[in-house]
Amino acid sequence: IEQIKYEINKAIDKIIKQLDLQESNDVMDQLRNCCLVQKYIVEHNTYDEDIMKKKEGYKPEEIVILDLYNAVVLHSGVCTSNALMFKKVLEKIGVKSEVVGLISNDTGGIHASNIVELDGKYYFFDSTLETSIYKSNSKNDGIVLCCAGLGKNEYCQFYTPKVVLPDDPTDNVKPLPEKISEYRIPPEIVNSFIIDSSKHNTCLLYTSPSPRDR
Numbered sequence: 001i002e003q004i005k006y007e008i009n010k011a012i013d014k015i016i017k018q019l020d021l022q023e024s025n026d027v028m029d030q031l032r033n034c035c036l037v038q039k040y041i042v043e044h045n046t047y048d049e050d051i052m053k054k055k056e057g058y059k060p061e062e063i064v065i066l067d068l069y070n071a072v073v074l075h076s077g078v079c080t081s082n083a084l085m086f087k088k089v090l091e092k093i094g095v096k097s098e099v100v101g102l103i104s105n106d107t108g109g110i111h112a113s114n115i116v117e118l119d120g121k122y123y124f125f126d127s128t129l130e131t132s133i134y135k136s137n138s139k140n141d142g143i144v145l146c147c148a149g150l151g152k153n154e155y156c157q158f159y160t161p162k163v164v165l166p167d168d169p170t171d172n173v174k175p176l177p178e179k180i181s182e183y184r185i186p187p188e189i190v191n192s193f194i195i196d197s198s199k200h201n202t203c204l205l206y207t208s209p210s211p212r213d214r
Contacts, residue, residue, distance in 0.1 A: 001062060004069050011072045012089050015040060023093040027119040030095050031149065031185065034116055034125055035193040037089050038148050041071075041082050041127040042134050048076045063169045079112040079128040080165075086114050086127055100124075101173065102159040111159055113147075121181040124150040129158075142195055149185030 015021075019036045022029055051070060058066050068088060071081035083099040090097045096117040104111055113126035126147040133146055147155075161180075163173035 001065060004065060008065070008068055008072050008088075012092055015072075015089055016093060021089075021093050025094075030116075030118055031190070032193040033090060033093060033095055034097075034118075035145055035148055035190055037086055038125055038127045038130060038145060039143050039194045041085060042131045042143055044075045045071055045082055045085070045127075045131065046076050047078060047128065047131065049078070051076065051078050051081065060169055064167065082127045082131075083112045083114050086125060090116070097125075098177075099165040100161050100176070101163045101165050102161050105156075105158055105160060112165065113159070115161075115164075115177065115180065117177075118149075118185075121179050122177050123181055123185060124155040124161075126150070126155070126159075144187075145190050145194060146187070149187075149190045151181040151183040153182050154184050 015037075019033075019040060021033045021036065024030060024033075048070075051067075055063060055067065064084060067077060067081045068084045070077035071085035072088070077085075080099070087097040087099055097114050100113055100115050102111045102113060103109070111128075113124060113128065115122040116125055124147075130145060130147040134143055161176055164176060165173060
């Protein structure tokens with residue numbers, strides 16, 4: 001386990017350097033960090049359903065570290081793997097993020113994503129859903145973030161957040177924070193950090209934004 005932790009920390013440091021992530025108190029710098037990490041996960045990580053079966057054999061106290069290893073080092077895993085990776089990379093540069101347990105409004109299945117505190121409010125970031133949308137778009141010519149910086153009005157159409165998952169899997173789950181934003185961060189701001197503004201890409205998930213979005 002100590003060797004695994006060493007490899008995880010080494011891989012996270014490499015990602016931070018590769019993406020030029022900067023620790024900052026400026027909310028726009030923090031948002032940039034979040035968007036770049038989400039883009040990185042979409043580009044590098046592969047969803048592996050077999051991981052769920054393998055996790056049944058993990059010891060309770062080792063689930064988080066092995067799940068994180070799958071994502072950060074092996075670039076493979078499931079929604080919890082991606083959410084843990086997102087949190088731990090950002091945590092190392094001072095961005096407050098949590099892993100959230102959710103229920104699919106469509107299937108009733110369990111899902112995991114992240115919430116991030118930006119300027120006193122929390123926003124949803126879902127790198128696993130982002131990957132699914134990106135890979136389902138056969139005509140894409142670059143990543144466009146559709147599942148970054150979402151508020152309850154958009155994200156809770158698809159998932160109902162239930163709890164904040166603890167760092168230690170043997171601990172109790174925590175309640176959701178109160179200040180979850182009703183509205184998303186405008187997608188043009190989110191995507192300004194990751195794409196050339198001269199490209200005209202379409203966000204597949206939200207094609208008819210409310211005039212009240214802000």
